[in-house]
Amino acid sequence: KREIRKSDSIVIVPYDNKEPFKFTLQIQCHGGLTTKGIGMRLGSYFFLKKYLRIAIGPTFFWDYFVLSKRVVFPSDVNQVNYTLFDAGLNSFIRANDRFGITIDGFMLFGKEAITRTQTSINYISTPAGWQLEQTSRTNTSSDFVSGFHAEQGIQFMRKEKKGVNWKLSIYETILSGTFYESDFGIKLSFGTNF
Numbered sequence: 001k002r003e004i005r006k007s008d009s010i011v012i013v014p015y016d017n018k019e020p021f022k023f024t025l026q027i028q029c030h031g032g033l034t035t036k037g038i039g040m041r042l043g044s045y046f047f048l049k050k051y052l053r054i055a056i057g058p059t060f061f062w063d064y065f066v067l068s069k070r071v072v073f074p075s076d077v078n079q080v081n082y083t084l085f086d087a088g089l090n091s092f093i094r095a096n097d098r099f100g101i102t103i104d105g106f107m108l109f110g111k112e113a114i115t116r117t118q119t120s121i122n123y124i125s126t127p128a129g130w131q132l133e134q135t136s137r138t139n140t141s142s143d144f145v146s147g148f149h150a151e152q153g154i155q156f157m158r159k160e161k162k163g164v165n166w167k168l169s170i171y172e173t174i175l176s177g178t179f180y181e182s183d184f185g186i187k188l189s190f191g192t193n194f
Helices: none
Strands: 001-005 009-012 020-033 033-045 055-069 077-094 099-125 129-157 163-175 182-193
Touching: 020 055, 020 163, 033 077, 033 182, 055 099, 077 129, 099 163, 129 182
Parallel strands: none
Antiparallel strands: 001 009, 020 033, 020 182, 033 055, 055 077, 077 099, 099 129, 129 163, 163 182
8 A cells, every 4th residue: 555645634545556567688598308508588568457467468589509419410411500580479477476377489480501511432534543532512501490489487577567587487399490390398587577
């Protein structure tokens, strides 16, 4: 409750506990069956007027990740790089003044670059006779990839508009890449809301 002074009298007004919205900025790290990496997320939560414990909003995140040793490349593949952008919706269902459950869904889109080295062996004629010659050629191909990423977790986020937040979640990813087709793992996020 809060007090408002009107001339000499004091009027007690119920404290308005509504959260209209929150913007969040988080640093993330994750580890899964296929990838491990770090990233950053910028998002927002808009709390529903009729259901004050539920919030939903747009979010974007970017990850730098590497493929784990479980992913086996053919012998001619030197390097595989992914540049992905993630955009979607996050939701927050407040359990109490400090914690809530999150369910997030994102569309993934970007580029897959694969560098291959092709080696050919030829016999060439020389004054000394036939000799073996080996030549190598490196080629990088780029393809558009897309997919879907989902997260479910528990998030610490107090009712104050400004403050720290953190989230522990599990995630699932499906991607149309040649070597990165799916992933399942754990993600830890830490940041601030304002």
